[in-house]
Amino acid sequence: MAERIFYIVIGSFVLGVTTGSFVLVPESAFLFFILLGFVIFLYFLFLLRHGGEWRIVLCISLLFFSFGAGLWRISFFHEASKNESVAKLFNRSVAIEGVVSGEPDRRETSLRFVVRTDFRMEGQEEVPFKATILVVTDPYQIISYGDLVRVSGLFQKPTNFDTENGRQFDYVSYLAKDGICCQFFRPEISVVASGKGNVVLSFLYDIKNMFVGSISRILSEPEGSLLSGIILGAKHGLPQTLLDAFKTAGVIHIVVLSGYNITLVAAGFSKLFSFLSRRFRFIVPLLAILGFTLMTGASATAVRASLMAALVIFAKTIGRNYDMSRALLVAGTLMILHNPAILVFDPSFQLSVLATLALIYLSPVISQKLLFIPERFGFREIVSSTVSTQIFVLPFLMWMTGQVSLIALPVNFLILVIIPMTMFFGFAAGFLGIISHTLALPVAFVSYLFLHYIVKVVEIASKIPFASVHFISPHFYAVIIAYVILVFLIWRINRSLA
Known part of the structure; x- marks a missing residue:
């Protein structure tokens, strides 16, 4: 019963926010639903006292109340937008x-x-x-x-x-x-x-700028800007032609600060330190995520993406996806409660949620089908993470961008296998570069080799004929249907493996 109430409250609240994002409802509308829920709740108390089927009545009251609360929360966003x-x-x-x-x-x-x-x-x-x-x-x-x-x-x-x-x-x-x-x-x-x-934010931005400056001194372009993009999301130094090549190859998420990026990176770190005990297998990637968040200035986008990534690491550590689904719902709902507009109007938040769902639910299923790929160096984990996220975000990206990279899967695998090491040597080089240019050069050279490899893979792949296909975006209803089918297939496969 408690589990049913949990999903009803969160689901109704999110539905209310979604409805209110598309439809400007009058104040009387959300007051009606809240009051209706309250009246039905009074009836529930009556049944509880005098006997009767109170469970359904309680669920209905919470459904109306939560839906009205969602409409009420998003109304603040619309009110703030009307600045006369x-x-x-x-x-x-x-x-x-x-x-x-x-x-x-x-x-x-x-x-x-x-x-x-x-x-x-x-x-x-x-x-x-x-x-x-x-x-x-x-x-x-x-x-x-x-x-x-x-x-x-x-x-x-x-x-x-x-x-x-x-x-x-x-x-x-x-x-x-x-x-x-x-x-x-x-x-x-x-x-x-x-x-x-803010003094704290100023300090964090100063550290970030110091780090980016160190990278620019010890690495040539475009490798230097690529490293800044991978570690900090600071892609402004990359030429537009190279950014277009990353889009064509389906790996633009590597240099864009999003949940899609950091969730994949977090999964790589988790596997890289899989030889540690369970506690440290969670703590080390978590520290890496925390460091990333602070280095980016703890922006709202970075905090959201980092929280999603931390949930993925926690899920893989405890091995209980069922509990993580509730944790993800709570985390997402708290973010929506803080800023309801992100649910419909923030692609970064939407990609964070989709990538997290893919790594929690779809990645283990795909990993079971890839037993022929060795686990050494985290190859199987990287492949399953890459395939699962590519599949799960594909309908959304098709609708949002009208572009599909036909070579995204192989290119992602060729690049993501070295991303953890690229970040490790890149971070070490940037840190040492702050202390001594000479001291940083040997480490920077190793980092340069990884970065140059990424650039060449992207440049070559983007020149393949029909590497990327452009088309008119599908209707949003088609995207909904695609995700219904995806969820159904994952559910069926999980049942067959259970």
């Missing part, structure tokens, strides 16, 4: 002063950063104006986390856009999940002061 004081300034020249609230994203043609402000300027007068603003400017600008900046230019509302695969990307909601509802495009910027951010 911001909307009336769109397409006008505006000047604001605020603090850079995250690490700037430097790309080939632009620099993007987020500013949080409490006021705007009208002449010399400060007018209260609370907003979180995306600023897109030239790549040569020197902006750091915690800088107090003055920005003036055309104040714009973000707009959705059509992707190459014919699907409209909801860019407005994607930004809104982080509280961003407005933007400046190439405005005038001046840095007023520095060091206005």
